[in-house]
Amino acid sequence: MDILEAVLKNTLNMESFSDLPPRLSDEESERMKADAFNDTEGNLNEDDGYSCSICKNRGIIMKVKQTRSGNWTNVACDCECMKIRHTIRMMQRSGLKNIIRDYTFSKFIATEDWQITLKEAAKTYSLEKKGWFFIGGQSGAGKTHLCTAICREFLLEGMPVKYMLWRDEAPKIKAAVNDAALYSAWMDPLKKVKVLYIDDLFKTGRGSEDSQKPTAADVNIAFEILNFRYNNPDLLTIISSECTVNDIINIDEAIGGRIFERAKAFSLKPDRSKNFRLKGVTEL
Structure with a gap:
């Protein structure tokens, strides 16, 4: 345990395990994934000359939704620019x-x-x-x-x-x-x-x-x-x-x-x- 803690302290620049960020909820995890996708640049504007600031020319926006069973998931939706x-x-x-x-x-x-x-x-x-x-x-x-x-x-x-x-x-x-x-x-x-x-x-x-x-x-x-x-x-x-x-x-x-x-x-x-x-x- 001492070795593992030392590695974590060195890698994450933390004093102890108490400084580690709390485990993300499923919703938070899915939102992070969606945000990462939505921040990436697409290239549809190279084909038609139209530039969209909402989807960044991907044509798709990732949205987080909760299923009937209560789980959280990402759903791809067409941007209005399509x-x-x-x-x-x-x-x-x-x-x-x-x-x-x-x-x-x-x-x-x-x-x-x-x-x-x-x-x-x-x-x-x-x-x-x-x-x-x-x-x-x-x-x-x-x-x-x-x-x-x-x-x-x-x-x-x-x-x-x-x-x-x-x-x-x-x-x-x-x-x-x-x-x-x-x-x-x-x-x-x-x-x-x-x-x-x-x-x-x-x-x-x-x-x-x-x-x-x-x-x-x-x-x-x-x-x-x-x-x-x-x-x-x-x-x-x-x-x-x-x-x-x-x-x-x-x-x-x-x-x-x-x-x-x-x-x-x-x-x-x-x-x-x-x-x-x-x-x-x-x-x-």
Whole structure:
């Protein structure tokens, strides 16, 4: 015993066994384990650019819970940031790569008056967080960039954002129309999420007169989503479309009326000089 005490005194710098810390309870032991795990750094931010101070980019938080038998154990729980990361991944898969780094207001170059107007309106909306926001018309004018920049600001504040690329999501919903459970599973999140971004609304092809020609099913889906959100004004809705205001109204006046009553709306007339994707093209 004298040898053991001497070793402990030397190792722990204690005068006697009475100075040893008391044995930890099971709860205390599990909390120490949880704290040690929660203090470690993860690397999810390397994939999506989003940094979370709560889980330190692990995506998981360890919590201590007591079982029915009275024992204490650690349980792994998803961090709230995983919902945000899911939205970011959806937007990345749609072609919006590195949205946290690339689709910012500072990277939207505004030199023309119309660009300055759009940018300032988008920035104001991202700060005020009221009503809806709509940009329609000319392709390549930066509509998606600005709408995504708004979503980026909301995501960085921890707000739940759902991204709907119309041409990808609408066909899936239409295919599920005869399956009530699956249909609701697709529609309910779109109707009820705090922030919904519909990208390329009614992007379904062109008619003979070079106008968007959505089907009756497309119109029904859009009306169901937007009417629900119209009747719940605390829900924020962002819409980009190649359709102008007049196009939307001609497609369905009830949908157009709801959008343009709620939204800060901008409509760009067809003008290829506004298509930044064509800048630098040399005709020979």
